[in-house]
Amino acid sequence: MKSQTYRVSCYVENKPGVLARIVGLVSGRGYNIQTLEVGPTEDGSVSRMKMEIPGSEPAIEQIVLQLRNQVNVMEASFRKAGR
Amino acid sequence: MAKKETRSGAEAVVESLEAAGVEAVFGYPGGAVLDIFDFLTGAKFPFVLGRHEQGCIHMADGYARATGKPGTCIVTSGPGATNIVTGLATANIDGIPLVAITGQVSLPLIGTDAFQEADTTGLTRSVSKHNFLVHSADEIPETIAEAYYIATHGKPGPVVIDIPKNCQQAMTSAQYPERVSLRAYHPESWATAPEIARLAKLVNEAERPVIYAGGGVIASEAAKEVAALAHRADIPVATTLMGLGAFDENDPLSLRMAGMHGTPAANMAINEADLVIALGVRFSDRVTGRLSKYAPAAKIVHIDCDRASIGKNVRAALGITADVKDALTAVASRIKAAKRPEWTARVRGRLEEKPASWKRSRPGVIMPQEAIEAIGRAAKGRAIVATDVGQHQMWAAQFLRHAKPRRFLTSGGMGTMGFGIPAAIGAAVARPDLKPVAIVGDGGAQMTFEEVVVAVERSLPVAFFVINNGCLGMVRQWQELFYRKNYSGSILTPGGRAANEKIDAECVKNGRYLPDFVQLAKAHGAAAWRVTDPAKLDAAVARAIRSKKTTLVEIVVDPGANVYPMIPAGRTVADTVYGN
Numbered sequence: 001m002k003s004q005t006y007r008v009s010c011y012v013e014n015k016p017g018v019l020a021r022i023v024g025l026v027s028g029r030g031y032n033i034q035t036l037e038v039g040p041t042e043d044g045s046v047s048r049m050k051m052e053i054p055g056s057e058p059a060i061e062q063i064v065l066q067l068r069n070q071v072n073v074m075e076a077s078f079r080k081a082g083r
Numbered sequence: 084m085a086k087k088e089t090r091s092g093a094e095a096v097v098e099s100l101e102a103a104g105v106e107a108v109f110g111y112p113g114g115a116v117l118d119i120f121d122f123l124t125g126a127k128f129p130f131v132l133g134r135h136e137q138g139c140i141h142m143a144d145g146y147a148r149a150t151g152k153p154g155t156c157i158v159t160s161g162p163g164a165t166n167i168v169t170g171l172a173t174a175n176i177d178g179i180p181l182v183a184i185t186g187q188v189s190l191p192l193i194g195t196d197a198f199q200e201a202d203t204t205g206l207t208r209s210v211s212k213h214n215f216l217v218h219s220a221d222e223i224p225e226t227i228a229e230a231y232y233i234a235t236h237g238k239p240g241p242v243v244i245d246i247p248k249n250c251q252q253a254m255t256s257a258q259y260p261e262r263v264s265l266r267a268y269h270p271e272s273w274a275t276a277p278e279i280a281r282l283a284k285l286v287n288e289a290e291r292p293v294i295y296a297g298g299g300v301i302a303s304e305a306a307k308e309v310a311a312l313a314h315r316a317d318i319p320v321a322t323t324l325m326g327l328g329a330f331d332e333n334d335p336l337s338l339r340m341a342g343m344h345g346t347p348a349a350n351m352a353i354n355e356a357d358l359v360i361a362l363g364v365r366f367s368d369r370v371t372g373r374l375s376k377y378a379p380a381a382k383i384v385h386i387d388c389d390r391a392s393i394g395k396n397v398r399a400a401l402g403i404t405a406d407v408k409d410a411l412t413a414v415a416s417r418i419k420a421a422k423r424p425e426w427t428a429r430v431r432g433r434l435e436e437k438p439a440s441w442k443r444s445r446p447g448v449i450m451p452q453e454a455i456e457a458i459g460r461a462a463k464g465r466a467i468v469a470t471d472v473g474q475h476q477m478w479a480a481q482f483l484r485h486a487k488p489r490r491f492l493t494s495g496g497m498g499t500m501g502f503g504i505p506a507a508i509g510a511a512v513a514r515p516d517l518k519p520v521a522i523v524g525d526g527g528a529q530m531t532f533e534e535v536v537v538a539v540e541r542s543l544p545v546a547f548f549v550i551n552n553g554c555l556g557m558v559r560q561w562q563e564l565f566y567r568k569n570y571s572g573s574i575l576t577p578g579g580r581a582a583n584e585k586i587d588a589e590c591v592k593n594g595r596y597l598p599d600f601v602q603l604a605k606a607h608g609a610a611a612w613r614v615t616d617p618a619k620l621d622a623a624v625a626r627a628i629r630s631k632k633t634t635l636v637e638i639v640v641d642p643g644a645n646v647y648p649m650i651p652a653g654r655t656v657a658d659t660v661y662g663n
Contacts, residue, residue: 013267017216021208028209065391071213071233074267 005034005052006060010067010076014040014047018072022049025066031055046074052081092220093118093251096184099227101127102259103182105155107512109133109142113159114199115186118251120157131512131537136163138505138534140170144179145469145509148492151304153180153234154509160186161199164245165206169499171241172210176496177325178302180239182230183211189249190218203245212240217247220255232263237270238389239302272388274405274413281401282410283417285384289358291426292318295341298325298495299363299387301488305408306330309362312411316421319430321349323364325495327485338430339485342370343650344477348433350656355430356381363387363407366396367496368652376655386410441647441662444617451475451550451640455482457620458522458548461628466518467510468492471503471527474556477646479522490517501530504547508534511543518628519543525551525575525600532603538633539608546627547609547635549600552642560645564660576642596639604635611635 008026012018019038026033035052053060060078067076090098096119100108109131112120123130133139136158143154158167164185174181188197204216213233215226223246230242274282286292296309300322306329313320313336320330321341332339341349353359359381364370366385371377377397385392385399386407393402403410444450455478462468468483469492470476476493485491492510494502507521528549538545553576562570574580577591590597604611610632614623620638627634647662 016218017204017208017214020205024208062391062395065395069237069270069389069391071265071268 003054003056005054005081006057006078007081008051008053008060008064008067008076008078010049011041011074012047012049013072013074014045015072018047019049021070021072022067025070026051026053026063029059029063031059031063089254089256091118091251092223092246092253092255094122095220095223095255095257096227096246096251097122097126099224099259100155102224103227103231106152107131107146108155108157109139109146109509110157111136111139111159111163113163113186115160115188115248116157116163116184118248119184119186119246131541133505134533134536135531136166137169137501138531138537140167140181140183141173141502141505141531142509142512142534142537143181143183144170144174144502145492145506146513147174147179147181147509148506149467149489149510149513151302151489153182153231155182155184157184158186159199160188160203161201163199164201164203168206168210171207171243173494173497173499173502174241175210175212177494178239178298179241180234181241182227182234183241183243185243185245186251187216187245187247190247191249193247203243207243211243214243214245216245217250220250220253221257223250223255224257224259228260228263229265232265233268237268270388272390272404274386274403274410278401278403279410279413279417282384282403282414285358285382285401286316286360286414287419287421290423291356292316292358292360293338293352293356293430294318294320294330295323295353295359295361295364296320296326296329297323297362297364299407300326300329301363303363303388303406303408304488305362305411306488308408308411308415310334311415312418316418317423317427318360319352319427321345321352323367323370323495324480324493326364327480327491328488331486332484333486335431336427338434340480342367343372343652344481344646344648345370346434347648347656347659348430350650350659351433352430353378353381354656359383361385361399362411365389365392368396371396372650373653373655441644444620447616449615449617449620449638449640451552451644452478452482453617454548454550454620454624454638454640455479455522457624458520458628459483460621461625462518462520466490466520466628467514468520468522469503469507469510470521471523472498472500473524473526474552474560474644474646475522475524475550477557500527503527504531505534507545507547508538508543511538511545512541519545520628521545521547523547523549524556525549525553525596526555528600529598532607535604535607535609535633535635543633544631545633546630547604547633548624548627549635549637551596551600551637551639552644553596554642556644557646563645564651600635600637609633609635611637613637613639615639
């Protein structure tokens with residue numbers, strides 16, 4: 001499976017432990033987060049996370065599906081990086 | 084429920100558990116949960132004291148598997164919390180609803196390496212469905228309500244609530260909420276009308292369909308709907324290990340268990356099918372073998388409540404994210420009645436043609452397969468059976484006739500040794516109307532044996548069967564088949580160990596199995612006996628099944644027996660090994 005870098009973004013509840021949960025979900029599967037950006041949205045109770053992760057498309061898709069299963073994740077999506 | 088204006092967080096914990104409908108709590112005390120334990124003595128639910136936190140969480144798990152209701156476990160901080168990690172992982176991978184409350188050091192002490200401090204939310208994050216660290220007493224009732232909601236909605240799983248000691252001691256007037264509404268968690272999903280139409284079309288057009296039912300059928304209480312579909316459209320049914328009991332194995336359409344140690348009938352049916360209807364499964368590697376050769380002629384329909392499991396391992400022609408029961412109910416009226424005598428006769432015929440090959444017992448040597456059959460004969464369908472992990476687990480899967488859901492409790496995904504004894508105790512608490520039975524190996528029995536005391540002191544009529552082959556049988560089997568018979572670390576008897584595994588010469592000279600499980604059980608207060616003679620096997624087993632007391636039967640079996648048939652890991656149905 002071809003490896004590329006993907007940009008994964010998600011909207012999460014701005015609560016303690018959420019960042020660790022998401023980073024752990026990615027790293028626990030053996031993937032390396034190359035860049036990570038987190039900040040509150042206009043609605044301060046919601047944060048937006050952007051990650052760049054190299055991997056195969058099925059693996060990244062599985063990560064996004066698992067992210068959506070998380071209790072504190074409102075939305076998660078991915079696309080190829082660099083565009 | 085008592086609605087006191089203000090009370091301590093600890094009292095609010097117990098009050099909230101009552102409000103959540105908790106009917107039994109398993110646990111073990113310690114410094115950081117003393118405040119909660121102070122209120123357990125007045126609780127409306129019984130409290131079951133385990134002897135090790137791992138035992139407590141497996142008991143709660145056994146309770147949940149037996150009933151479908153969430154199990155509850157309370158343990159202390161630090162080592163109490165670390166000791167439940169195995170049990171959380173066991174429940175998490177099998178989708179079992181649990182709520183585990185852990186004590187934590189007071190908030191101001193967190194991060195100071197305080198006595199019995201551990202980062203419980205960090206430790207349990209990847210082995211639980213969700214976890215909470217409570218920050219004030221006011222959060223307690225709502226957090227407990229949310230935990231039970233999360234544990235039981237969507238794919239079930241374990242939820243941890245870490246409650247610092249000062250939050251237990253602080254006063255609060257917060258009340259248990261009437262309803263739970265989570266901002267970001269909405270796991271409910273239904274099949275769409277086009278999906279149902281497509282599902283009906285695929286089933287109606289199939290010539291060689293197979294239903295492949297897993298633990299999700301049991302979790303969604305869909306056994307009746309699966310049977311209705313199978314009977315209406317004349318579709319043979321295979322199950323996973325976790326799906327045993329989802330379809331009656333006495334039914335002529337049953338192909339029994341599929342997978343590495345499944346029946347050739349089930350595996351060959353999937354291999355030849357033109358449609359695999361996969362219900363509440365996740366296509367574990369223990370079932371599929373080599374993925375590229377799995378069900379090569381079939382379109383796969385995959386119905387599961389967990390969107391992430393659809394397409395994870397196998398590509399589905401139709402994936403439906405829905406509760407299995409809801410989806411089958413929705414499609415039922417569109418399924419055409421069908422008869423496919425040639426197909427069903429062909430696949431069913433193999434149950435007789437190619438049974439698992441094994442030698443019968445010979446004088447003085449009981450074969451483990453016969454021990455399992457004897458337990459099945461004596462239980463007469465009135466037992467709830469928990470197993471440990473390894474050869475005896477596979478034999479219990481193969482040689483018992485599984486007829487009903489929630490009667491066979493086994494650690495499927497995690498393969499957790501030490502599960503069987505406490506899970507049977509949890510089941511005994513949950514279902515006093517059934518005969519609780521544990522089938523365990525001599526290896527796993529030594530991991531959680533201390534819990535036998537719990538059955539004795541509560542007069543639970545658990546029959547513990549220790550299938551003793553003096554070795555870690557499944558490890559030994561793999562070493563025999565794949566590691567040049569180099570039995571490294573797998574022999575539990577004093578003889579037969581490698582040179583650098585040398586043990587005391589006296590012990591080798593005595594040469595007997597240690598521990599003496601009969602004496603060990605008696606020391607724990609259980610009635611116990613040993614059977615080594617095949618002629619006495621049935622009587623020895625039946626006596627335990629009939630008994631109203633806690634009993635243990637050590638069944639000494641052939642140490643060289645292997646589990647067959649077997650599809651070696653990563654191979655295909657064509658590589659099935661039938662015996663040696």
